[in-house]
Amino acid sequence: MLSVPSSNDAAIRNWGKRGNVPVLHTISLSIGLAALWWLLSGYTIPLILAFGAGSVALVVYIAHRMDVVDHEGHPIQVTWRWLTYLPWLGKEIVMANIDVVKAVLSPKGRVHTSVLRTKATQKTELGHVIYANSITLTPGTVTLAVEDGVMIVHALTRGAADGLKSGEMDRRCTAVEGAPGEDR
Structure with a gap:
């Protein structure tokens, strides 16, 4: 049978x-x-x-x-890297909050909005998502779109725009992502 x-x-x-x-x-x-x-x-x-x-x-x-x-x-390879990234991101969120409050409450009007493009050096979609969400979590910046590895970002202040241009968040997000295929 x-x-x-x-x-x-x-x-x-x-x-x-x-x-x-x-x-x-x-x-x-x-x-x-x-x-x-x-x-x-x-x-x-x-x-x-x-x-x-x-x-x-x-x-x-x-x-x-x-x-x-x-x-x-469920990216196991990212799990341990968060231990160094999240405290840094938390500090950046607090500093950006202070910057936004100063800009909004300043009688001189320190709000200078801009839309800029920043290159994302991450190799995977997960890396791009981490970077885009990190930008959006930081007060004063919002990721508007992701196109071919380029983030289009709205920044509320010059400080926020300069922070993105420095590339520090991009480097840290790339470090969180790790090398493609690593620890899988």
Whole structure:
């Protein structure tokens, strides 16, 4: 008798291999979701922890079946680099807030808007997204568009425009991104 494998059988056989996703991505996602669940719930009762583990397992299973667990959706290589980037970005956000407040409250009118283009040296879409979002998170600047590795940015003050022209954020975002294919 000839049996035809169902799609469920194929999914079970390919668990951990689907879409060439290393098992490390699945494990990392599971640990991250479990830690987030525990931090948000704060429960340590065994039954509740079991429910949490079950919900994490279900979410990871569904994400895996949807084939959304990949190197861009869950970039392990970026995780450790955030430890140096996020404090720097936080400092930049605070400094930009101060600059915007001074510009808006200044009787001399220090608001000098401009639209400028800045080259993005990142090699992946993820790197471009990190850079564009970092620009937009910083008060006084908004990424309007990304075209062929060039960010079109609106800057509220000269200080914001000069900060972008210096290229420091671009260099740091490129460092967060890492080399294409690294740690995958």
